[in-house]
Amino acid sequence: MNILVTGGAGYIGSHTCVALLEAGHTVVVADNLGNSKAETIDKIKQITNKEITFYQIDVTDEPAVERVFFSHDVDGVIHFAGFKAVGESVEKPLAYYYNNIVGTMILAKACQKYGVHRFVFSSSATVYGENEVPFVETMQLLPTTNPYGETKSMSERILTDAARANPAFSVALLRYFNPVGAHESGLIGEAPSGIPNNLMPYVTQVAKGKLEQLRVFGNDYPTVDGTGVRDYIHVMDLAEGHVVALNNLTEGVHIYNLGTGQGTSVLQLVKAFEEANGVKVPYEIVGRRPGDIAECYADASKAKRELGWTAKRDVIAMCRDAWRFEKGYK
Ligand SMILES: NC(=O)c1ccc[n+]([C@@H]2O[C@H](COP(=O)([O-])OP(=O)(O)OC[C@H]3O[C@@H](n4cnc5c(N)ncnc54)[C@H](O)[C@@H]3O)[C@@H](O)[C@H]2O)c1
Structure with missing residues (x-):
C-alpha cells in the first residue's frame, strides 16, 4: 500500500516509516518539522535503503494537504502529526485544540474526498484518565486532567462518527502506552528539544x-x-503494531491498546x-x-x-x- 504518514519525521512516525518500508509498503511523509529534523528522513532512507516522498507541510493547511492527496494514490493514512506535551497543553490549550483537532478533521475530510478508506490514529492511554489498571479498550473513557488528553478523546470521537456515517471508512484507534527506545541502528530515536518531559x-x-x-x-x-x-513499550514494537493494524484493518472502528501489559x-x-x-x-x-x-x-x-x-x-x-x-x- 501507499501510506501517507503525517508526523513521519517525528519520534514514533520515523520508526513506523522504517517498519512500513520493511514490510513492503511505500511511504509519503507530511511533516512541518516543528518538532523534528529533515535529516531524519535521510536516516530512514539509510536504514531501509528505500525511497520516501517528503512534503514539509502543515496538516492544518487544507489546500496543502489536498495537494498531497491529489498527487498520490494514497491507500491509507497514519496520523501522528500533533502536539504531545501534557504540561504545555495546559499553558497553551487553544494551540493544542487547534493543531490536534483541526489536523485530524482536515485529514479525515481529505480521505472522504479522495476515497481513502484506511485511517490509523495515534491515540494515547491518557484517554483512560483515572480508570483502574489494567486499562481495557471497553472502559468508559474518563475526563483527562489536561487539554492534550482531551484532544485525543475528541479526535477518537470525530473519527468514530465519520466512520459511522461512512461505513467504508475503516479506522484504527491505537492507544499507546509509554514508547521508549530507538531503532537498533542508533540512527533514529527520541530527541526532545529542551528539558525532556518523559x-x-x-x-x-x-x-x-x-x-x-x-x-x-x-x-x-x-x-x-x-x-x-x-507500561514502557519499545518504539519498534509500537511501529510494527501500526503495520499489523493497517494490514488487518476492516470496516468500522477498531480500538487497540499498544502496550506490553x-x-x-x-x-x-x-x-x-x-x-x-x-x-x-x-x-x-x-x-x-x-x-x-x-x-x-x-x-x-x-x-x-x-x-x-x-x-x-x-x-x-x-x-x-x-x-x-x-x-x-x-
Ligand atoms: N511519545 C509518546 O509518549 C506518545 C504517547 C501517546 C501518543 N503519542 C502520540 O503519537 C504521535 C507522535 O508522537 P511522537 O512522540 O512521535 O511526537 P513527535 O513530536 O516526535 O512527532 C510528531 C511530529 O508531528 C509533526 N507535527 C506536529 N504538528 C504538525 C502539523 N500541524 N503539521 C505537520 N506536522 C506536524 C512534528 O514536527 C513531529 O515531527 C502524537 O500524536 C502523540 O500525541 C505519543
Whole structure:
C-alpha cells in the first residue's frame, strides 16, 4: 500500500516509516518539522535503503494537504502529526485544540474526498484518565486532567462518527502506552528539544552528563517501591503494531491498546538502565508532579487476540537502544 504518514519525521512516525518500508509498503511523509529534523528522513532512507516522498507541510493547511492527496494514490493514512506535551497543553490549550483537532478533521475530510478508506490514529492511554489498571479498550473513557488528553478523546470521537456515517471508512484507534527506545541502528530515536518531559530521554541525558541528576516525582504512591509505574513499550514494537493494524484493518472502528501489559516503576527502569548499559544514573526523590497517576499499564490482550501482535522487546532492550541513540546524538 501507499501510506501517507503525517508526523513521519517525528519520534514514533520515523520508526513506523522504517517498519512500513520493511514490510513492503511505500511511504509519503507530511511533516512541518516543528518538532523534528529533515535529516531524519535521510536516516530512514539509510536504514531501509528505500525511497520516501517528503512534503514539509502543515496538516492544518487544507489546500496543502489536498495537494498531497491529489498527487498520490494514497491507500491509507497514519496520523501522528500533533502536539504531545501534557504540561504545555495546559499553558497553551487553544494551540493544542487547534493543531490536534483541526489536523485530524482536515485529514479525515481529505480521505472522504479522495476515497481513502484506511485511517490509523495515534491515540494515547491518557484517554483512560483515572480508570483502574489494567486499562481495557471497553472502559468508559474518563475526563483527562489536561487539554492534550482531551484532544485525543475528541479526535477518537470525530473519527468514530465519520466512520459511522461512512461505513467504508475503516479506522484504527491505537492507544499507546509509554514508547521508549530507538531503532537498533542508533540512527533514529527520541530527541526532545529542551528539558525532556518523559522519563527515558531524561535518564539518557543524565547518563550522558547533559543533565546533572534525575528528579523522581514522588516515592509515596501505592506501588511496588512507591514510584510511579508505567507500561514502557519499545518504539519498534509500537511501529510494527501500526503495520499489523493497517494490514488487518476492516470496516468500522477498531480500538487497540499498544502496550506490553507489564508495569515498570521509575526506580526499576533506572536500575534496568544501569544494568543494561553499565552507567550510573544519579537521582533524587522530589514531590509528586501534579496530574500524574500512580499506575498506568495496558490490558494488551485484544491486540494479541485480534491482530496476533504482542510486544517482543524487553525493558533491557529498550534501555540499551535508547542509550545507543543518545550516545551517537549530537
Ligand atoms: N511519545 C509518546 O509518549 C506518545 C504517547 C501517546 C501518543 N503519542 C502520540 O503519537 C504521535 C507522535 O508522537 P511522537 O512522540 O512521535 O511526537 P513527535 O513530536 O516526535 O512527532 C510528531 C511530529 O508531528 C509533526 N507535527 C506536529 N504538528 C504538525 C502539523 N500541524 N503539521 C505537520 N506536522 C506536524 C512534528 O514536527 C513531529 O515531527 C502524537 O500524536 C502523540 O500525541 C505519543
